[in-house]
Amino acid sequence: MRRANSASWLFPVGLLALVAVIAGAVVARGEGVIMLDGRVMEGKLARIPSMTNKQKADPHQAVQTKNIYLCDDGLHRYFFPTTQTVRNAPLVTGADTPERFILKNQGVATTAPVVTSVGVYTKVTPFDEFGKRKISTPLGRKQATVYQGITEITPTWTKVEALAVKDSPSYVWDQRIATNSIPHELLDKILRKQIDPKNVEQRLKIVRLYIQMERYNEARADLLAIIKDFPDRKEDFSRTERELRQRYALRALSEIKNRRDAGQHQLALAMLEQFPTQGMPGEVLAEVSSELQRTRTLYADAKALVDQLGGLMDKAVDRGLVDKVKSIRDEMQNEMTFNTLQRLSAFKRLADDPKLTPDEKISLAITGWLLGADEAVTDVKACVTLVDIRDQAR
Secondary structure, X not given: OXXXXXXXXXXXXXXXXXXXXXXXXXXXXXXXXXXXXXXXEEOEEEEEOOOOOOOOXXXXXXXXXXXXXXXXXXXXXXXXXXXXXXXXXXXXXXXXXXXXXXXXXXXXXXXXXXXXXXXXXXXXXXXXXOOEEEEXXXXXXXXXXEEEEEEEEOXXXXXXXXXXOOOOOOOEOEEEEEHHHOOHHHHHHHHHOOOOOOOHHHHHHHHHHHHHOOOHHHHHHHHHHHHHHOHHHHHHHHHHHXXXXXXXXXXXXXXXXXXXXXXXXXXXXXXXXXXOOOOOOHHHHHHHHHHHHHHHHHHHHHHHHHHHHHHHXXXXXXXXXXXXXXXXXXXXXXXXXXXXXXXHHHHHHHOOOOOOOHHHHHHHHHHHHHHOHHHOOOOHHHHHHHHHHHHHHO
């Protein structure tokens, strides 16, 4: 699912160019529908009258109304009413043809009982470099051992099927897992088994898959290896390599912002300080510099306020108040973000006011944290009551 804007239901031009530059990838058209809330549902579309298999014919209705959309993206199936979609919006969105790796000769079971439901896995071995694993799970009323093998890999999903193994019960089982859930090192080993390393076109197939998975750094690393092994093709791929580096940087910057907003300031700061600068456009470097300064300022302000609150707690007269708010002080330290830092603006403004006692300043900080800066009060009793109510509600 994606969210549409003025042109977001179109395939990103820059990424499409990256895919097309590498060995002239073919561009296809994929189905999609825009929801009223802006989401774009992409996949194979069908309109159905009901979500149940048991449908009774209505003698008074000649034709059943198909007012439900079924959207199958290969990994998920979404059901939603047709009334929640944008009328007359294009049902076709641009997309690049997804790369597919078909793993042959896996020995898939074809004539055996079909698995329709399973219990919780009791044991799962990791996939090996040939894309095979063994799982133990309840099937029906018995515990079964099933050998599985990867038979198809796409950017979104990976197909896993049950294998026929000598001296072991066989099952027909078609399963899908998210390709991103496979560790990169393992996925890379499996893919390498499917290509000829001396064939540049086959190696580019892996690069395209990584681009479609938005694993830009891995795609760039593979492309650099191709340039090294095939120096006569350097001019063909140099520009793409630079664009991949920039796309990886933009994705990393987005990840840093998410980490910062989640309160992981030390991690965000470390990621910003190690941000790659070589070959980056000026606007990206300017944004990194701005984010670095902003994160450092936030981290410094948050640490200073929490330390200041700790100093006031050491001076407090009401030790019962201190005992009540110790856990909330720790909460501040762990959950401070740009948004939650605003809750302490009243405390920050009045923390050095000589007219207020340490107890009143503590109350100002705690009530501001729990209610917002506009509701912060210096009333110690109100603060204790508020903390009690919050603890009971939790």
